[in-house]
Amino acid sequence: MTALGQIGSLRRRLLLGALALIATALVVAGLAIGLILARFVRGQIDQRLDAQIVSLVSGLEPGPALRLSRDLDAPPFDRPGSGWTWQVTRGSARLGSGSLGDRTLAVTSAPAADDDRPRPADGAGPRGEALILRVLALPDGTVVAASAPRAALYGPLREAGLALAASLGVLGLCLAAGAVAQVRLGLRPLDRLRQELESVRAGRRERVPDPQPAEVRPLAAEINALLDQNAAQLAQARTHVANLAHGLKTPLATLSLALSEPGRDPDGRLSQLVAHLDRGVRHHLRRARSAALTGAARIRTELAGPVADLAGALERLHADKGVRVTCAVPPGLAAACDPQDLDEMLGNLVDNACTWCRREVRVSAEGAGSDVVVAIEDDGPGLGPEALAAVVQRGRRLDERVPGHGFGLAITTELAELYGGGLALDRSAMGGLRARLRLPG
Template sequence: MASAQPRSPRAGRSLAGRLTTIALVFVGATMAASAGVFWFAVSHVVREQVDQQLDVQITALKGALSFDAGGRPMLSSAFDNPPFDRPGWLWQIDTPGGRLISPPPRRPHPPRGRNDAEGPDRPSAEGAGMPVEPASPTDAPGDRGERPRRPIDLAMEDHAGPALYLRRQDAMVEGRSVTLIASAPAGALTVPARDALGWLLPLTLLLGLMLTLGTLLQVRLGLRPLRRLTDEIQAIERGARARLAPAQLRELQPLTAEINRLLDQNETRLAETRLHFANLAHGLKTPLASLTLALDREKDPDGALGRLAERMEQRIRRHLALARKAASAAGLGAATALAPVLADLLALLPRLHAGRRVTADIAGMKDLFLRCEARDAEEILGNLLDNAFKWAASAIAVTAAREGGMITLLIDDDGPGIARERRAEVLRAGMRLDETVPGDGFGLSIAEELVTLYGGRLALETSPLGGLRVRLTLPAAISGEAG
């Protein structure tokens, strides 16, 4: 049964996007809650104001209520002052001796011929301080003879249609039980609250927009140190700097310190590994060289032992190169000046290969830095130049230029060159096209492996000089800051 593969994190997830989403959800929820709180608060204030108006009317009605000798209720004055002169603002008094109801709303131009007499379900002009026919004390204005289900704060429907908001009080007046009811249109509660929210909601939306913009700005500014840290890490990878700068923020100080510690540790281990491989190479090559020198024609007439020693040396060089390649992969932030490396090699190789004329503008390469370890740069360039000196008839040209983030180095010679169909073969380890020329066939292959390791490219082309052109492309590093 195959083991379950670990789930990889979703690509493209952003910390800034996550923080922004959470903040926007919080802002939206806050705005919705604020709108609800505003509505509740404004509605509560409006309700209290309406209750106060109705309670004042009930108190005034109670104070003005009296009874005649027959026990019929009467009022000492009319109660049709604002707002009880408008539709929906009604009052009613129920007593054992009859009912008093508020007069109808004032109309500037009442329709002619209309009968103003109203039944017991509608306010009547006769009810303004005058007794009317006895009625059940439980009847309320507009309830059509039905007993209210609740003693106070009832909502009922006026005969004309709008819902009413009621305040009711049971009291004793001159020894008689009376019920006083005052009503307001339901719109008196909702319309002012809605009007208040009409300007509160735009302010809330404006506040939400400001909070959103503030959140986006906060996320952008808050993550700026992380972006700066990312840029510094990329600069280390490019070879522009050796270590991270000390973090100014307390929260990032442990992170930068730990990364710098890991870089120090990596550099120390890399140096130890290189030293180990150097000692290993010396320990293997020295006895082998002594063995080769000790062979003579009498002990090795057919040269078999010599060829065996040569193959052993080739394998040792091959495996040491691979081990060194693996060690180089651990290096970060290396930057090597191209000009000094070329100057040293071009000063040494003409002594080993006399009769070759070298053309190279070393001074023009002083601002070019390779993003690789110095020893690897020496290995790569040494193998390529040594190959050119071996095969050149008389002339070698070396040019270099920076193209974007890469450095391109061209090494031309006027030798026999390599046929296009055989160029891939010479990049294989141990491959030699001409056994008469000294060498082991590992130089170009080792150079290509190291170039590939550093993200570069090695190509073989035809040279304008008539021989082989080696085009070497390696990542460029920034000068001065690499440590």
């Protein structure tokens, strides 16, 4: 696994981290709020039971007999089976609420008699059900107890818990949406930096702009420093290329002068070879200097203008045939190619089409992903499959009667491949040859 694969997506890691923290915070908040609600509801129940116990104590008549001075069976203590009950015992004597009937509360533990406040106790209801029990023991041996059903605690908690869960769910969705927006907003400077680097690579700008967020500014400074270093190295390479050009052109010029002397080159063949070599050296050194100065990926040459100029020039050159060159190149479509190399490639292809066509040549261009494809078609006789493979070979001419040296298509193919593109030949819908030149966009 590569280092990039181990790192993964920064956006995904930030989102997963934020969502994990949000989920943890919501769970903790839900538990804390639920605990607070449980204590609050339990406190309300205890207060109601304690108030009933105080009422019972104040309603006891003095004397050995266990009697109440007034009826204290207020709702809900008067409803049988409600779970809200009270009981007063002294020895074998017992008083109970209407909801208790002839049954008794089984109090298994009670607070000390010297405690003047009701306290929670352990016990069970008449049917053995669990209750919330409060008990007060008086100094004379009287025990006053009041109970409430467990549903009085769990019912409100269940309803409040459902409302709380729904509220926390909505809050979680809002926080998640906020986290997504925050991550997108926070990573936007990196996306903008990527676009600026793409502009540098495409040749639309020389450097990354200096105004950047504080966190991205050191990265932008390092990128600009790297660009400056590459520019300095390319300038040094340009100097070496210039020195090489001088070292090659001088001996060629000397050789050309020597061959111009009488008797040195009777048939002129050596002079032609020297001239051809000089042109090739100049062309390739010029392209090397251009690549060393800017780099092929940072050159941007629009196609519409050169194609239109070339079409007009070749129409005049082949005026005796009445050749008509039509162009269909979208404005703004550009190739990452040196203008001189583009002129040479298109010149070879369009001139070849004008040479072999009957009357019409068509030039079109379109974007194909990250590349640009220029198609040159003619209405001439075309070529067979074997001839299509042979015509791109250097020095290969299919018809010796036609002027030329047989290097045009081979040179075009080599130049296109130098830029990472290529040349493909096939049959045109117009009946002749179609050459498809592919170059980086």
